[in-house]
Amino acid sequence: MATTTTSPQAAQAPADPLDPNVIGARVKALREASSLSLRDLAARSGVSAPMLSQVERGETSPTLTVAARIAAGLELRLSQLLRLDEGGSVTVVHASQRQRGGNARRGHRFEVMTAGMPGQRSDLSRHTLAPGGATGAADDPPMHEPGSRETALVEHGSVVLVCDGQRHALSTGDCVTFDADLPHHFENPGAEDAAFLAVVSAGLRRS
Numbered sequence: 001m002a003t004t005t006t007s008p009q010a011a012q013a014p015a016d017p018l019d020p021n022v023i024g025a026r027v028k029a030l031r032e033a034s035s036l037s038l039r040d041l042a043a044r045s046g047v048s049a050p051m052l053s054q055v056e057r058g059e060t061s062p063t064l065t066v067a068a069r070i071a072a073g074l075e076l077r078l079s080q081l082l083r084l085d086e087g088g089s090v091t092v093v094h095a096s097q098r099q100r101g102g103n104a105r106r107g108h109r110f111e112v113m114t115a116g117m118p119g120q121r122s123d124l125s126r127h128t129l130a131p132g133g134a135t136g137a138a139d140d141p142p143m144h145e146p147g148s149r150e151t152a153l154v155e156h157g158s159v160v161l162v163c164d165g166q167r168h169a170l171s172t173g174d175c176v177t178f179d180a181d182l183p184h185h186f187e188n189p190g191a192e193d194a195a196f197l198a199v200v201s202a203g204l205r206r207s
Contacts, residue, residue: 018061018082019058020055020058020059020060020061021058023055023058023061023062023067023081023082024055024056024057024058024059025056025058026081026082026083027052027055027056027070027074027081028056030074030076030081031052031056031074033121033202034074035147036074038052038053038056041070041073041074042073044072044073044074045069045070045072045073045074046069046073047062047066047069047070047073051066052070055070064078067081067082091115093113093114093115098111098112098113099111099112100112102128106133106134106135106136107129107130107131107132107133107134107188108127108128108129108130108133108134108135109127109128110125110126110127110128110135111125111126112124112125113125113126121201121202122199122200122201122202123199123200124197124198124199125197125198125200126155126195126196126197126198127186127195127196127197127198128193128194128195129157129159129186129187129188129193129194129195130188130193131188131190131191131192131193132188132189133187133188134185134186134187134188135185135186135187136184136185136186137185138162138165138183138185140183140185141183142180142181142182142183142184143180144180144181144200144202145181145202146181147181147202148179148180148181148200148201148202149177149178149179149180149200149201150177150178150179150180150184150198150199150200150201151175151176151177151198151199151201152170152175152176152177152186152196152197152198152199153173153174153175153196153197153198154170154171154172154173154174154175154194154195154196155172155195155196155197156172156193156194156195157171157172157188157190157192157193157194157195158170158171158188158189158190158194159171159174159186159187159188159194159196160186160187160188160189161176161178161184161185161186162184162185162186162187163178163179163182163183163184164179164182164183164184165183170196180200
């Protein structure tokens with residue numbers, strides 16, 4: 001389980017999660033990170049756009065019922081919206097706590113380096129490919145939500161990114177950024193293991 005810590009400065013003056021200004025800023029940040037307009041969130045939550053606007057500006061403190069509806073519209077629990085289940089401003093994931101997985105048949109292993117936190121819009125993972133291995137296949141559907149962008153840095157070895165039918169050869173130290181909501185996968189055409197780091201960020205695709 002990831003651990004959280006708070007800096008000395010934050011410990012001296014912790015923000016009140018129930019302060020209207022704090023709630024408002026949080027709602028606005030989460031809404032914009034999800035690429036939602038006020039009208040979009042109003043339709044999803046059942047809370048009127050004018051009321052949402054007042055909440056975001058810190059002009060009113062939402063009732064628990066209204067806050068719960070806003071949280072549902074953002075696909076969060078109320079405790080997540082209000083950050084009541086977060087223990088601090090810094091989250092540490094120790095090496096032994098990483099989420100691990102992969103597909104032995106495809107010669108692919110991965111580790112998720114970051115902790116899943118409410119409203120988090122990016123994740124860092126490390127992937128290892130055996131010779132001839134691949135993270136997926138050409139007919140696999142996109143794994144990431146619309147608007148996602150991915151940046152990959154080759155740690156060592158040779159890697160080929162196959163994105164939307166196009167092949168891009170990469171070697172140690174090369175870095176690539178692409179629209180992750182397109183069909184894509186990585187291959188290792190070399191005779192030795194290859195590894196790369198990948199950061200996926202949601203809602204950042206170029207218009």
